[in-house]
Amino acid sequence: MPSIQEELRRRTRQSRPQVRFRTAQVVRNVVLTPRLRRVTIASDDLDGCDYGLPADAWKFMLPPPGRRRPDLPTIGPDGMPSFAEGAVPPIPRAYTVRRFDPETRELDIDVLMHGSGPGPAWAAAVEPGDEVGLAGPRHEFFAAPEAGWHLLVGDDSALPAIATILESFAEDTRVIAFIEVEDQGDVLDLAAPRDAEIVWLTRDGAEPTDSGLLEKAVRGLNRPFDGAQAWVGAEAGVVRAVRRHLLDERGLARPSLKAAAYWKAGRTSDERDQEVMTAFQTALAEGADPDDPAVTLQADLA
Numbered sequence: 163m164p165s166i167q168e169e170l171r172r173r174t175r176q177s178r179p180q181v182r183f184r185t186a187q188v189v190r191n192v193v194l195t196p197r198l199r200r201v202t203i204a205s206d207d208l209d210g211c212d213y214g215l216p217a218d219a220w221k222f223m224l225p226p227p228g229r230r231r232p233d234l235p236t237i238g239p240d241g242m243p244s245f246a247e248g249a250v251p252p253i254p255r256a257y258t259v260r261r262f263d264p265e266t267r268e269l270d271i272d273v274l275m276h277g278s279g280p281g282p283a284w285a286a287a288v289e290p291g292d293e294v295g296l297a298g299p300r301h302e303f304f305a306a307p308e309a310g311w312h313l314l315v316g317d318d319s320a321l322p323a324i325a326t327i328l329e330s331f332a333e334d335t336r337v338i339a340f341i342e343v344e345d346q347g348d349v350l351d352l353a354a355p356r357d358a359e360i361v362w363l364t365r366d367g368a369e370p371t372d373s374g375l376l377e378k379a380v381r382g383l384n385r386p387f388d389g390a391q392a393w394v395g396a397e398a399g400v401v402r403a404v405r406r407h408l409l410d411e412r413g414l415a416r417p418s419l420k421a422a423a424y425w426k427a428g429r430t431s432d433e434r435d436q437e438v439m440t441a442f443q444t445a446l447a448e449g450a451d452p453d454d455p456a457v458t459l460q461a462d463l464a
């Protein structure tokens with residue numbers, strides 16, 4: 163039986179030849195909560211892609227401010243993107259597929275309106291008929307059949323991912339989810355297995371990097387981790403602390419843990435992408451497996 167790490171590596175390897183840029187049209191843009199907007203896109207271009215695991219994510223290639231459609235690059239034989247002359251590069255931002263309907267080919271993403279970065283600015287202004295580019299998908303979760311119980315740990319940027327993971331479980335799956343949000347206004351009604359323990363942790367004004375809520379909640383868990391599978395998605399420093407605790411102090415088996423920095427304090431997504439790409443290329447030059455998530459994880463959590 164594959165572990166979450168093995169299956170994600172296999173999927174990444176399998177989908178690599180399909181990587182290309184796709185386009186989609188915006189269909190709807192609605193306010194879900196004071197800090198969350200749901201943008202729905204539709205595209206025939208999603209046919210045939212290796213998509214469908216919970217928490218799958220795409221890089222949305224956002225048009226620069228003032229434009230309604232992005233100029234998309236093509237992928238060269240070296241695997242690198244290149245733009246036509248005079249093109250204005252789009253702004254890449256990662257968002258989770260909250261819902262995909264294969265009939266209508268509609269896809270929802272939930273965008274956290276956390277500040278004035280390009281993601282929230284786009285979500286605040288985008289209108290039906292606008293276009294967006296897509297690159298991916300990136301796989302984030304797989305439920306290993308032998309997992310005895312699941313631990314899900316994430317902040318509001320990972321709330322869409324956790325929501326899709328909870329929805330995907332069988333009714334009798336044993337799961338604990340710790341979800342950190344700003345305040346009670348961010349709490350959603352989530353579909354989940356019968357006995358799921360969903361614990362909402364509110365920052366109430368504290369910075370996500372200083373709240374310590376997720377690490378404290380995981381440290382407070384009083385149960386053995388034998389046979390457990392854990393998924394962690396949050397700010398890089400928070401993920402680093404929770405990951406170390408699970409591996410070093412709880413003895414969680416490394417292949418049963420998927421941890422990803424969904425954002426990094428003080429860094430834009432573009433700056434992080436650059437850091438990760440540099441680390442990735444260095445590791446490849448040293449002979450690393452390009453499909454090994456650990457290759458980029460190290461740079462991402464640094």
Ligand SMILES: Cc1cc2nc3c(=O)[nH]c(=O)nc-3n(C[C@H](O)[C@H](O)[C@H](O)COP(=O)(O)OP(=O)(O)OC[C@H]3O[C@@H](n4cnc5c(N)ncnc54)[C@H](O)[C@@H]3O)c2cc1C
Binds near residue numbers: 277278279422423425
């Ligand atoms: C696989 C994956 C899936 C993701 N899915 C989602 C999703 O479904 N919904 C979603 O909203 N986000 C999601 N994220 C996180 C999102 O991609 C990042 O938060 C991204 O930085 C947003 O871009 P931006 O334009 O808002 O801010 P950026 O321009 O990247 O950053 C501007 C500033 O805001 C800070 N910042 C970035 N994100 C946050 C945050 N969440 N809270 C507080 N400060 C922040 C940065 O440190 C920086 O100082 C996902 C990330 C990954 C890797």
